[in-house]
Amino acid sequence: MRAMPKLENPVPVEVIGAGYYLPERILTNADLERMVETSDDWIVERTGIHERRIADETMSTSDMAVLAARKALEHAQLAAEDVDMIICATVTPDMMFPSTACLVQRGIEARNAFAFDISAACTGFIYALATAYTYLASGYVGNALIIGAEKLSAITDYKDRNTCVLFGDGAGAVVLKRTGRAGHGIRDFILESDGRNAHWLQVPAGGSRMPASTKSIGERLHYISMEGREVFKFAVTAMKRTTVRIAERNNLKAEEITWLIPHQANKRIIDAAAQALGLDQSHIHYNIHKYGNMSAASTAVGLAEVVLHYNLKEGDYLLLVAFGAGMTWGSLLIRW
Ligand code: COA
Numbered sequence: 394m395r396a397m398p399k400l401e402n403p404v405p406v407e408v409i410g411a412g413y414y415l416p417e418r419i420l421t422n423a424d425l426e427r428m429v430e431t432s433d434d435w436i437v438e439r440t441g442i443h444e445r446r447i448a449d450e451t452m453s454t455s456d457m458a459v460l461a462a463r464k465a466l467e468h469a470q471l472a473a474e475d476v477d478m479i480i481c482a483t484v485t486p487d488m489m490f491p492s493t494a495c496l497v498q499r500g501i502e503a504r505n506a507f508a509f510d511i512s513a514a515c516t517g518f519i520y521a522l523a524t525a526y527t528y529l530a531s532g533y534v535g536n537a538l539i540i541g542a543e544k545l546s547a548i549t550d551y552k553d554r555n556t557c558v559l560f561g562d563g564a565g566a567v568v569l570k571r572t573g574r575a576g577h578g579i580r581d582f583i584l585e586s587d588g589r590n591a592h593w594l595q596v597p598a599g600g601s602r603m604p605a606s607t608k609s610i611g612e613r614l615h616y617i618s619m620e621g622r623e624v625f626k627f628a629v630t631a632m633k634r635t636t637v638r639i640a641e642r643n644n645l646k647a648e649e650i651t652w653l654i655p656h657q658a659n660k661r662i663i664d665a666a667a668q669a670l671g672l673d674q675s676h677i678h679y680n681i682h683k684y685g686n687m688s689a690a691s692t693a694v695g696l697a698e699v700v701l702h703y704n705l706k707e708g709d710y711l712l713l714v715a716f717g718a719g720m721t722w723g724s725l726l727i728r729w
Pocket residue numbers: 430431432435436439440515554555556558594619621622624625628658659686716717718
């Protein structure tokens with residue numbers, strides 16, 4: 394597939410604040426051994442996951458997003474009323490409508506912003522950052538609050554061992570701003586999708602095709618259904634290709650990438666992408682072992698963790714890569 398061309402003379406759109414929230418409750422592999430026929434060894438060996446966080450019944454996706462957003466705004470020293478735009482990437486919105494981004498707007502009292510959601514599954518946070526870049530680069534807005542938030546436990550079937558070991562809950566947020574520092578910030582992105590295999594990863598019921606009914610509930614069709622092996626094969630190819638392509642077209646060698654911040658679906662998929670680039674493991678940011686796959690929140694929390702805890706230096710390169718349902722995939726390059 395062809396990718397869209399590289400950004401020409403990108404304007405400086407920079408991350409000026411970051412925050413994340415993870416629920417306190419931990420669901421371990423040992424807990425899952427008591428729920429389905431699985432084992433800690435199998436889960437660790439096949440996925441790299443040891444535990445994941447689970448939000449309690451009263452906490453929704455927007456509640457987690459609000460907590461992450463408040464931290465990002467505080468870090469950016471930006472008042473909520475000065476936020477211009479809010480984008481929330483999620484596949485687990487609080488409701489079909491209104492958007493989760495509007496609920497976040499209410500929660501943080503960002504009364505001067507406009508807000509909308511993006512649905513690109515696990516690639517959603519990269520799609521949201523790229524979308525925000527275009528609004529900021531055009532001058533339509535001066536700043537943007539970008540969130541990846543998921544309560545995947547709400548759509549996970551804890552009777553299905555093929556999927557229930559994989560997913561967790563959480564939220565990450567960053568504040569983007571157009572600055573005057575030429576050569577810094579978002580430098581390039583690649584967004585791709587292929588709807589032909591949309592059925593590989595889906596929640597079949599609850600939308601307009603199959604509204605909720607006693608039958609759909611009885612058949613457990615409101616949970617994630619996944620053709621794991623197909624997704625795995627696709628993911629390895631897509632992640633390798635987008636990672637290598639964005640590095641090459643920006644003339645970056647593996648050793649020039651400070652942090653690879655990949656979607657955390659499976660450690661084997663992450664390692665395959667890094668290997669294709671020739672990147673040393675010490676430059677990969679992993680959080681899969683402690684949080685599992687949080688869909689759009691995986692890269693959002695990952696970026697926030699790197700920004701907050703890794704003592705970044707001017708000129709460091711951060712490379713985000715992800716794939717997800719749709720199928721969607723993509724990458725985004727930031728120069729600190
Ligand atoms: N515990 C123990 N055994 C399990 C299991 C579990 N939790 N889940 C599946 N198995 C079994 C399968 O039933 C299968 O048994 P069989 O050979 O008797 O049919 C066996 O383990 C191997 O299954 P397979 O699908 O080949 O395993 P795998 O090595 O491909 O790993 C996944 C399974 C799901 C971890 C892997 O395919 C994957 O990561 N896929 C991508 C998923 C993904 O990224 N989803 C989100 C996209 S954003």
